[in-house]
Amino acid sequence: MPQVHCSDGIHFDHLRVERDGVVVIPNLSLQLTERRIGLIGHNGSGKSSLVRVVNGLLPSTTGHVEVFGENPSQGPRHMASTVGFIFQNPDHQVIFPTVIEELAFGLRNQGLSRRDAEQHGLDLLARYGRADWAYRPVHALSDGQKQLLCIFAVLLLEPKLLILDEPFSALDLPTRYQLLDLLHSLPQQILMISHELDTLNDFDRVIWLEQGQLKGDGTPQEILPEYVAHARAQRAEWAVVTA
Numbered sequence: 001m002p003q004v005h006c007s008d009g010i011h012f013d014h015l016r017v018e019r020d021g022v023v024v025i026p027n028l029s030l031q032l033t034e035r036r037i038g039l040i041g042h043n044g045s046g047k048s049s050l051v052r053v054v055n056g057l058l059p060s061t062t063g064h065v066e067v068f069g070e071n072p073s074q075g076p077r078h079m080a081s082t083v084g085f086i087f088q089n090p091d092h093q094v095i096f097p098t099v100i101e102e103l104a105f106g107l108r109n110q111g112l113s114r115r116d117a118e119q120h121g122l123d124l125l126a127r128y129g130r131a132d133w134a135y136r137p138v139h140a141l142s143d144g145q146k147q148l149l150c151i152f153a154v155l156l157l158e159p160k161l162l163i164l165d166e167p168f169s170a171l172d173l174p175t176r177y178q179l180l181d182l183l184h185s186l187p188q189q190i191l192m193i194s195h196e197l198d199t200l201n202d203f204d205r206v207i208w209l210e211q212g213q214l215k216g217d218g219t220p221q222e223i224l225p226e227y228v229a230h231a232r233a234q235r236a237e238w239a240v241v242t243a
């Protein structure tokens with residue numbers, strides 16, 4: 001597994017992003033070098049847009065972005081060995097009928113033979129106590145198991161950075177704890193969007209976005225209570241409007 005050199009990380013310099021002509025991120029400069037970083041904000045605040053810039057899925061309009069020395073404007077293929085991306089819905093990620101085929105796919109794309117790629121997949125499943133999954137049809141896995149499979153598939157490629165976009169929404173409590181333990185055990189830098197605020201308690205840093213701008217930036221203990229208080233205040237305002 002690669003070691004994270006935290007002097008690398010993610011660097012945004014005057015990033016501006018427009019989608020369909022609408023400004024989503026007006027001007028963001030930020031250095032993200034901690035190992036565990038949470039990204040929070042209300043719906044539509046720009047979280048998904050920001051992480052899609054990091055893995056090259058969405059181009060920046062102006063400004064400069066550097067991710068472990070790579071320039072994401074060269075596109076997602078260029079970023080694939082640096083950034084592993086785990087979508088909210090595993091059904092958007094999984095493409096093969098069996099677990100082992102899904103695991104082998106990325107490695108085969110990197111040039112490994114089918115046999116070697118599958119062997120790496122089998123080794124990884126064994127390492128995480130899931131050897132019995134290898135020849136199961138993916139459709140027979142639960143949503144939580146599919147989410148883990150997506151993470152395993154990405155880990156096999158040994159990216160330097162893992163991005164997770166709300167990975168907990170389909171998970172029950174025990175699976176959520178398992179996934180959190182797994183994430184904390186990994187050497188990679190992690191950038192995770194989550195509306196489940198308690199999952200960020202042990203993170204190093206939390207970034208709070210509002211309308212594509214930095215509303216808060218600090219430790220979970222500093223930012224999460226502020227965020228909750230802000231949401232409660234908005235709820236009170238909303239109650240007045242709807243009364």
Ligand SMILES: Nc1ncnc2c1ncn2[C@@H]1O[C@H](COP(=O)(O)OP(=O)(O)OP(=O)(O)O)[C@@H](O)[C@H]1O
Pocket residue numbers: 019020024041042043044045046047048049050
């Ligand atoms: N495919 C798209 N095309 C055009 N505009 C989009 C697209 N996706 C999102 N947007 C707009 O970009 C802005 C930021 O959306 P984004 O999905 O980045 O927010 P988010 O913080 O991830 O929201 P959520 O928590 O609801 O997932 C919103 O105003 C949204 O309407």
